[in-house]
Amino acid sequence: MPEIRRREFLVASGTLLASAALPAPANAMELELGGKSYHQLRTFHPRVRSHYACTLCPYCDGGFTYAENGHIQKAEGNPDHVATRGKFCAKGLASFLSACDPDRITMPLKRVGPRGSGNWREIGWDEAIAEVAGKVAEALSQPDTIVVNEGDSRDGAAARFLATVGSSSLFRSCAPGLGGAARQEGLRRMVGVSYLLPDLEHARYVLNFGCNILETALPLAQRLTDGLVNNRLKLVTFDVRMSNTAGRSHEWIPVFPGTDGFVALAMCRHILEKGLADGDFIRNWTNTTPEELLVALAPYTTQKAAEISGVPEKSIKRLAVEFAKNKPGAVVTMNGVSRRDNGIDAEQACTLLAVITGNIDNEGGLCLPRQFQVGVPQPAPKPVEGGEKLRLNHTLPFEILDKSRVVKVLFNHLSNPVYSAPAASIWREALKNESLVPLVVDFSPFMSETAEWADLILPDVVGVERHDLVSAPTALWPWVSISQPSVKPVGSARDVRETFKKIVEVIDADGQKGMKPLWAFTSARQWVEQASAATPGLEGNYKKLQNKGFWPDHGKIDPADRKIVKDGEALPVAYHTFQKTGFATPSGKIEVVVPDLKPNPRHARLEKGQFVLATYKVAYHALSMTTNLKYLAEIHHANPLWINKAQARELEIADGDLVRVTSEVGYLVTKAFVTNGVHPKVVGISTSVGRTSYGRVAKADPFGKVPDYARKELVDEDIDDNIWWRDRGVSPNEILPLAVSARHGEQAWNDTVVTVTPADPGDVYGTVHVDNARHLAIFKQMTGHRAG
Ligand SMILES: Nc1nc2c(c(=O)[nH]1)N[C@H]1C(S)=C(S)[C@@H](COP(=O)(O)OP(=O)(O)OC[C@H]3O[C@@H](n4cnc5c(=O)[nH]c(N)nc54)[C@H](O)[C@@H]3O)O[C@H]1N2
Numbered sequence: 001m002p003e004i005r006r007r008e009f010l011v012a013s014g015t016l017l018a019s020a021a022l023p024a025p026a027n028a029m030e031l032e033l034g035g036k037s038y039h040q041l042r043t044f045h046p047r048v049r050s051h052y053a054c055t056l057c058p059y060c061d062g063g064f065t066y067a068e069n070g071h072i073q074k075a076e077g078n079p080d081h082v083a084t085r086g087k088f089c090a091k092g093l094a095s096f097l098s099a100c101d102p103d104r105i106t107m108p109l110k111r112v113g114p115r116g117s118g119n120w121r122e123i124g125w126d127e128a129i130a131e132v133a134g135k136v137a138e139a140l141s142q143p144d145t146i147v148v149n150e151g152d153s154r155d156g157a158a159a160r161f162l163a164t165v166g167s168s169s170l171f172r173s174c175a176p177g178l179g180g181a182a183r184q185e186g187l188r189r190m191v192g193v194s195y196l197l198p199d200l201e202h203a204r205y206v207l208n209f210g211c212n213i214l215e216t217a218l219p220l221a222q223r224l225t226d227g228l229v230n231n232r233l234k235l236v237t238f239d240v241r242m243s244n245t246a247g248r249s250h251e252w253i254p255v256f257p258g259t260d261g262f263v264a265l266a267m268c269r270h271i272l273e274k275g276l277a278d279g280d281f282i283r284n285w286t287n288t289t290p291e292e293l294l295v296a297l298a299p300y301t302t303q304k305a306a307e308i309s310g311v312p313e314k315s316i317k318r319l320a321v322e323f324a325k326n327k328p329g330a331v332v333t334m335n336g337v338s339r340r341d342n343g344i345d346a347e348q349a350c351t352l353l354a355v356i357t358g359n360i361d362n363e364g365g366l367c368l369p370r371q372f373q374v375g376v377p378q379p380a381p382k383p384v385e386g387g388e389k390l391r392l393n394h395t396l397p398f399e400i401l402d403k404s405r406v407v408k409v410l411f412n413h414l415s416n417p418v419y420s421a422p423a424a425s426i427w428r429e430a431l432k433n434e435s436l437v438p439l440v441v442d443f444s445p446f447m448s449e450t451a452e453w454a455d456l457i458l459p460d461v462v463g464v465e466r467h468d469l470v471s472a473p474t475a476l477w478p479w480v481s482i483s484q485p486s487v488k489p490v491g492s493a494r495d496v497r498e499t500f501k502k503i504v505e506v507i508d509a510d511g512q513k514g515m516k517p518l519w520a521f522t523s524a525r526q527w528v529e530q531a532s533a534a535t536p537g538l539e540g541n542y543k544k545l546q547n548k549g550f551w552p553d554h555g556k557i558d559p560a561d562r563k564i565v566k567d568g569e570a571l572p573v574a575y576h577t578f579q580k581t582g583f584a585t586p587s588g589k590i591e592v593v594v595p596d597l598k599p600n601p602r603h604a605r606l607e608k609g610q611f612v613l614a615t616y617k618v619a620y621h622a623l624s625m626t627t628n629l630k631y632l633a634e635i636h637h638a639n640p641l642w643i644n645k646a647q648a649r650e651l652e653i654a655d656g657d658l659v660r661v662t663s664e665v666g667y668l669v670t671k672a673f674v675t676n677g678v679h680p681k682v683v684g685i686s687t688s689v690g691r692t693s694y695g696r697v698a699k700a701d702p703f704g705k706v707p708d709y710a711r712k713e714l715v716d717e718d719i720d721d722n723i724w725w726r727d728r729g730v731s732p733n734e735i736l737p738l739a740v741s742a743r744h745g746e747q748a749w750n751d752t753v754v755t756v757t758p759a760d761p762g763d764v765y766g767t768v769h770v771d772n773a774r775h776l777a778i779f780k781q782m783t784g785h786r787a788g
C-alpha cells in the first residue's frame with residue numbers, strides 16, 4: 001500500500017469542521033439569532049415561522065421554515081431542539097427550494113401514448129382517484145396483487161392502505177429507520193435493539209468503521225466536533241476512500257473492502273490477551289466470559305487480520321490498546337461495513353469492541369437508543385398475515401418478469417428504483433411491460449426515472465408543505481417533533497395520506513367493506529393530531545408539541561458550550577439503563593456470537609484492472625431527492641470515478657481521462673479522478689447525480705424543454721441564466737448486478753467487482769450499456785442456488 005500523506009487530502013476536502021473552530025461568543029450569537037428571520041430589505045419585518053421536521057434523511061432534524069407573502073424563504077434548525085441544536089446540514093437548509101421548483105408536478109398527470117413516452121395530460125383529482133380506485137377494487141379478490149414499493153416510511157399511510165385492502169405486498173428499498181437491514185439485524189440479535197447511538201460528545205476515543213459521519217449524519221457530526229474540540233477525542237476512521245470524515249480524522253485507515261470485521265475481531269482478541277478488557281462487564285452483562293471469548297477468538301489473530309485487511313499488524317495492535325485504554329470510547333459503524341454479504345457478522349464484530357471494553361450505554365460509549373415510537377391514527381386496520389415482515393424490493397422486478405409475482409396495481413411511494421436500486425435497467429424492463437404490470441401509480445412531486453413509467457402521477461406535497469410527526473434516536477434524550485407548514489401546497493398537490501383516504505372512500509363508497517372508518521381523519525393535520533394521541537408517552541401533549549415544535553421540552557441550550565441546561569444545571573442523562581431492565585434479548589444480556597467471518601472469495605482474486613466498486617453518499621445530496629435543488633446541484637453535480645494514482649498509472653489513465661467501468665452486466669463511460677485518496681483495489685462513484693429525469697437542474701440542461709406540466713408562475717431565472725455546468729454525472733446503478741445476501745436479504749451494495757480500462761476510441765462520456773439477459777441469468781442462478 002502506498003504511503004498516504006494526510007495533508008495532501010485536507011486541501012481537497014470541504015470545510016465541514018470550520019464551525020467547530022468558532023469561538024464561543026460567535027457560537028452564542030448564532031444561537032441567539034437562531035429561530036428568527038427577517039425580510040432582507042425591510043429588516044424589521046419578521047417572517048412567518050413554522051415548525052419543520054426535515055425528512056430528507058432518517059436523522060429527521062427539527063427546525064423552522066420562514067415564509068413571506070405565502071412563499072417559504074428559508075429553512076433552518078431549531079436552536080432549542082435537543083438533537084438538532086440549531087443546525088441543519090446543507091440539504092436541510094436548501095430543502096425549501098423544492099416547494100418553488102419550477103419543474104415540480106402540481107396536479108395529477110395521466111400518460112398520453114405508450115408508457116414511458118414522456119407525454120402527459122393534466123387530469124382532475126376526482127377522475128384520477130376514480131380510475132385508481134376502480135383498478136384496486138377489481139384486484140380485491142386477490143389482494144396481494146395490490147403492491148406498494150416504498151422508500152423511507154414517513155408516516156405509515158401506504159402500509160395502512162395495504163392493510164386496509166388486505167394485501168401483504170409491501171416492498172421497501174431499505175429497512176425503515178437508521179442503518180440498513182443487515183446492521184439492524186446484527187444489532188437486534190446481539191443487543192436487542194436495531195440502533196445504538198455513539199455518545200460522541202463525551203467520548204475520548206472513536207473507532208469509526210465505514211460511516212461518513214461528517215457528510216451523512218449531521219446530529220452525530222455536531223457531537224463529534226464538540227468532542228474533538230472540548231474533549232480532545234481521537235478519531236480513527238476506517239474507510240476505503242478519503243471521505244470528508246476520513247480526511248478530518250486523526251488517522252485514516254484505508255482498509256481492504258469488506259474486511260473491517262477481521263480487524264475488529266483481532267483487536268478484540270488483542271485487548272483480551274493484554275488484559276485490557278472489562279472483565280466484570282463481560283461476565284455480568286454478556287452470555288460469555290473473557291476466557292471463553294478468548295478461546296472463540298483464537299482464529300482471529302492480528303497477523304491474519306493484517307494479511308486480509310492490508311492494515312499493518314502493529315497498527316491493529318496499537319489502535320486496540322489505545323481504544324481500550326482511552327475510556328470512554330465509542331464505536332461507529334454504518335453502510336461501509338454492513339452493506340455486504342457478511343454485513344451482519346461485520347457489524348457484530350465491530351460492536352464487540354464496545355462490548356468487551358464495557359463501553360455500552362455509558363457516558364461517551366455506545367448508547368441504547370432513546371426514541372418515541374410514533375403512533376398512527378386509531379382505529380388502525382388489522383395487520384395482514386405476513387404484511388409486517390420486512391420485504392426488500394431488490395428482486396421484485398425479477399419476480400414480476402418471471403411471473404412468480406402477479407401484480408395488478410403497483411403504487412410507488414418515496415422511492416425511485418429505476419435510479420436507486422441495483423439492476424436499475426430491470427426495473428425499467430418490468431415497469432415497461434403493461435401486461436405484467438397493468439397499472440403503475442406514482443406519488444412523486446417530481447418527475448423521476450421511475451415516475452416516467454407511471455400511468456398516473458398523483459403528486460404528493462413536498463416536505464416543507466407537509467404535516468408530520470417524527471422521532472429518531474439521535475440524542476441522549478428522546479424527542480418527537482412536528483412539521484406544521486404555513487404555506488398551502490402549490491397547485492393542487494395533495495398529501496399522500498389524503499390521496500389514499502380518497503381512494504379508500506371510492507372503493508368502499510357504501511361503507512359495506514368496513515374500510516372507511518379506518519380512514520376517518522379529515523386531513524393530514526388531523527392525522528398528525530391522532531398519531532400524537534396514539535404515541536406512547538406523548539398522549540395529551542399535542543398542544544405543547546405545537547407550541548415548541550418538539551417535545552419534551554428538556555431544557556435550553558447554553559450558547560457558551562452548547563450543553564442542554566435545565567434550571568441552571570446540565571441536563572442529566574440516564575446512562576446504564578440496562579442495569580434496571582436488562583437488554584431486550586432473550587437472555588436479557590448481550591448475546592455474543594463470534595462469527596465465522598469469511599473474506600469475499602471474489603475480492604481475493606482481483607486481477608490487474610479489477611477493483612471493488614464503492615458507491616457512497618455526498619454531503620450535498622440526499623439519495624435521489626435533491627438533485628434539482630439549484631444551490632446543492634451547483635456544489636455537487638458530477639461523480640467522476642475515484643481511482644488510485646499508482647493503479648491509474650499502470651492502466652495508463654490520466655486525471656480527467658474517459659474510462660470504461662465494466663461489471664458482470666455491462667459498462668458505463670465516465671471520467672477518472674486520479675487520487676491517492678482511495679484504496680488501490682477500490683474505485684468509487686458517488687450517488688445522487690447522473691440523473692436522466694427530475695428536472696433541468698438535475699440534468700444540467702437549462703435549455704431543455706420546460707415540461708408541459710410546469711407551473712408558469714414558478715419561473716426561476718437562475719435556471720435560465722446561471723447554470724454554468726453541463727456535466728451531470730453518470731449513475732452507477734445501471735451496472736450494479738443483483739447481489740442479494742442469502743444471510744440478510746439486503747443488496748451487498750459494496751461487494752461489486754468492476755474492471756476499469758481506458759475508454760474505447762468511440763466511447764462518449766455518459767454512455768451506459770447493459771445486457772438485461774445477464775441480469776436475468778444472475779437472478780436465475782441466485783434463486784436456483786436458494787431452491788437447491
Ligand atoms: N448527505 C447525505 N446523508 C445521508 C444520506 C444521503 O443520501 N446523503 N442518506 C441517508 C441514508 S438513507 C443512509 S442509509 C445513511 C448512510 O450513511 P453512511 O453509511 O455514512 O454512508 P455511505 O456513503 O452509504 O457509506 C459510508 C462509507 O462507507 C465507505 N465504505 C465502502 N466500503 C467500505 C469498507 O469495506 N469498509 C469501510 N470501513 N468503509 C467502506 C464508503 O467509502 C463511504 O464513505 O446516510 C443518511 N444520510
Ligand SMILES: Nc1nc2c(c(=O)[nH]1)N[C@H]1C(S)=C(S)[C@@H](COP(=O)(O)OP(=O)(O)OC[C@H]3O[C@@H](n4cnc5c(=O)[nH]c(N)nc54)[C@H](O)[C@@H]3O)O[C@H]1N2
Pocket residue numbers: 150151152173174413414415416417419420421443444445446447448451460461462463496615616617622623624625687732733736749
Ligand atoms: N449505488 C448505490 N445505490 C444506492 C445506495 C448507495 O449507497 N449506492 N444507497 C441506497 C440507500 S442507503 C437507500 S436508503 C436507497 C434509497 O432509494 P429510494 O428509497 O428509492 O429513494 P430515492 O432514490 O431517494 O427516491 C425517492 C423518490 O421519492 C420522490 N420524492 C422526493 N420528494 C418527495 C416527497 O416529498 N414526497 C413524495 N411522495 N415523494 C418524493 C422522488 O421521485 C424521489 O426520486 O438507495 C440505495 N441506493
Ligand code: SF4
Pocket residue numbers: 054055056057058059060061087088089090091092093216217218219622
Ligand atoms: S442531516 Fe440534513 S438532511 Fe438529514 S435530517 Fe438533518 S438537516 Fe435534514
Ligand SMILES: [Mo]
Pocket residue numbers: 174
Ligand atoms: Mo439508506
